[in-house]
Amino acid sequence: MTQEATDRREDVLRFVERFALVMRQSGIPPMPARVLAFALADDADRYTAADLQEALGVSAAAVSGAVRFLVQARLLRRDREPGTRSDLYVVDDADLWSPIFAGEVEQLGVWADVVAEGVEAVGADTPGGRRLRESQEFFAYMRGELPRLLEGWRAHREAHRHEW
Incomplete structure (x- = not known):
């Protein structure tokens, strides 16, 4: 990873923590707030649980609970690609x-x-x-x-x- 990419990733993660804190103050639990902030700020529009776990440096259980909350709240959508075994979590940016x-x-x-x-x-x-x-x-x-x-x-x- 280039230094520029590393710096950008660190900037994204700093933003994630700031935005997650604001969401927490509005009543969203901490881990769903972090996952949502990351999904909004990152360039991808779909993630596996493993992608989120790696990007945020958290446990599989933490991601599992967070995405369950976000899917129920309609902030993420669960999807699956043909031929894959992993769920994908999608940011519906058509009108979130x-x-x-x-x-x-x-x-x-x-x-x-x-x-x-x-x-x-x-x-x-x-x-x-x-x-x-x-x-x-x-x-x-x-x-x-x-x-x-x-x-x-x-x-x-x-x-x-x-x-x-």
Whole structure:
């Protein structure tokens, strides 16, 4: 490996650790955060578990748990090439983030419904009831607005992706 390639690899790994830390602060577990940050920053678009293990210098068990989390969260997709025995983990860079947030629309409705039950349980005229009612309104509002925002993102992406 040339010195330039070595320096670039070190820069990628430094970025991986910085971005993983930010994701961890948002609630993503440490190893899935590291794997996702690496998959986003590295030039390849598909990885075997062994590729990830070697690149990050971690155990097979750590990678296994991380990719399971990321596949369930729809941040990576599991694939397989014909004639191979290893799963491949793919970054779907056709539009990585909007499908994830689109899945939150339904979840926001569930949260709004459950919080509405809380309003009834504690009473709308209590401090807790007022906080729950505002939470219910927030979730309902976000549920209504998120599809519009995602459509705007898709239009923006289509108009500008040639610039990236």
